[in-house]
Amino acid sequence: MNLAAMDMIDWVIFLAKPVLICVIMLQVVPIMVWVERRGSALIQNRLGPNRIGPLGLLQSLADAIKMMTKEDFIPGHVMGFYYQLAPVLCVVPAFMTFAVIPFAGNLVMDGRTIHFQAADLNVGVLYILSITSLAVYGIIMAGWASNNKYALLGSLRSSAQMISYELTMGLALVGIIMTFSSVQLADIVAGQSQTLIQLGPIAIPKLGIFVQPIGFFLFTTAVFAETNRLPFDLPEGESEIVAGYHLEYSSMKFGLFMMGEYISMAVGSALISTLYFGGFQMLPGMGWLHGQIVQAAALPQLQADLLRVGFEIASFTAKTGFWLWTFVWVRWTIPRFRYDQLMDLGWKFMLPVALLNIFATGFFIYKGWI
Template sequence: MNFFLISLIKIVIVFGVFMTTLAYLQWVERKVLAHIQSRTGPLRVGPHGLMQPLADVFKLLTKEDLLPPYVNRIFYLGAPFIAVALALISISIIPFGPEIAVAGTRTYMQVGDVNVGVLFVLAIAAISVYGVALAGWSSNNKYSLLGGLRSSAQMISYELPLTLVIVSPLLLANHLSFREIGNSQAGYYLGFIPRWNIFQMPFPQIFGFIIFMIAAFAETNRIPFDLPEAENELVAGFHTEYSSMKFACFFMAEYANMVTITCVATLLFLGGWQPLFPAPYSNYVPVAVFLFAGVLCFLHAVRPARKRDRYTFPVFALAALALAILFALPWFQFVLAPIFWFASKVGFLLFTYIWVRGTLPRFRYDQLMHFAWTFLFPCALINLLLTALFVAIF
């Protein structure tokens, strides 16, 4: 009974946080893109547009749900649900922190640990091609079909380098469960270089990490690899015929895949919840970060750029200071510090996603395939061979 109750609580927490992240990731993306292009981004709904995700959800829910007469009904209606359900499953095996003790019960910061966790993520990723492929096919529209075909070809092609490059951190960790992989990256070289896989000595895994991130961009259909939904060629790709909630499902699936794959990257290469600095210093970092953020907000409130900032920035400052105090308390520190490190790494990678979107142009389709098969695939293979050789020797 205890097990079921704890699992239920964990599921509720993870689901709530995950959904909020998805909603606000879109806000963050719009804001960052706007600032890259010297605009201000969403600003109307709520202070700094913070209520924008809520407004978007209402807009999508209340839009008319069109069902074109020429589509294949069953698959057309099923495809968005396949896409979104498969995108939301994988987060359940991601560990966000080590074992903790809350009110006498010891538990892991993870919904469920699977012995073959890495394979599970790969399996779900392999199945999730169908959502996109079916959406494209069932829409009975040449743009959608081309988008669906492109997307499935792209996802199959980039799965190869992705899988090959995942093997090298597995060789270093010697385990397939994410929890063990995270645990295996604890400790420091020379007292200050963390033993994350990206810094592991046999062969600097940073090349593996870069290949992984490139393949991850392609797997999630993001710029510069967003050929399946290239507007100037394919209208909107596989979801051209979708509107309202069904469109929102694809949208959510894309963002959920992004978050999941950055979590996997964090666990495999960036040490998961392991802090960047050795223990005595790492505990002060979150406090310092939030104090700095709070002071910065106060300074902006004193010299406001817009009239409304005089009222909003003090609120943000107080929230940041409250978080700083929370991180200074020993008990909260014990629970929250791993989550802080995990979230900051994932946040950094997500920021990279948006940054790349704001910076790079789109590939051409033949360039995309050529890149996958003649450059990325051999690179992943060489990386794997060298890692295996070094693991075998040392």
């Protein structure tokens, strides 16, 4: 990108995209906390928070106020600088990953093409992997700087878990890269709009889940492990290591760890939708609806495009929302693993299967089946 050649409007677009993404991601946290609490209550046949606001919707706001106004106590035995830095390092990589996820198709306005993606890097997926691999530093640093053996054990556990599942995640992504022959997420999304099979009037699109079903399961499992969500929430364990790496943290610093978890969940959901469910490709029926509206109202090109972008953002949000709900759903349905089971699953089952998946994908591509 040539910074010198950008005019005022380019700069506004350039700066608005990251700000917009950050603001939306921050809204995901309170909403998901509410969904998590109400959802768990629904699954366990309880009521959940229902006193503050309609359906308890303002509960998250109350929680946030509590977090921020609580005394920010720093124990005397911690290593000051790194103790303060660790929660920030947990949140920042989560935000950074979203930069390469496209959330709508390009829009041509006034001869200017707007990409709905903060940064279209030609290393796309590799950027995601490298930023994900950094998330582990916040956790290591928190455990180490807390100067507490439970915190250290929790952080060692957690980082070992994240490193193990990063391998599977990377190998699962190789299948997708091979199938769509690109590492750029925009290309992968575009590739998924092609037709895989034509069944009469219905065209089955070449979605990632149809061409990479095994890769999808491996990737989703790895995302659950990377975000430290149940059934893989081994970093904490009240009976073994108390609260794990955030044992010594209170008030908003603890809040930042929680925010990091929810933002990683949102990024993981967005990634699953983008890689395996066509990203911003419209949901079935929406394309037809869009065509009907454009025809009925005789919309000019620009307004039709704007409507299309709106539909695409809605589709992307719906898919991501579904996966966010799945995170909650799984958490309150499946019991947690034991640590050795987790490691066995990662190294002895998922890693070999991921390698086999790559070979199978290569064979399929060689035969010309996908």
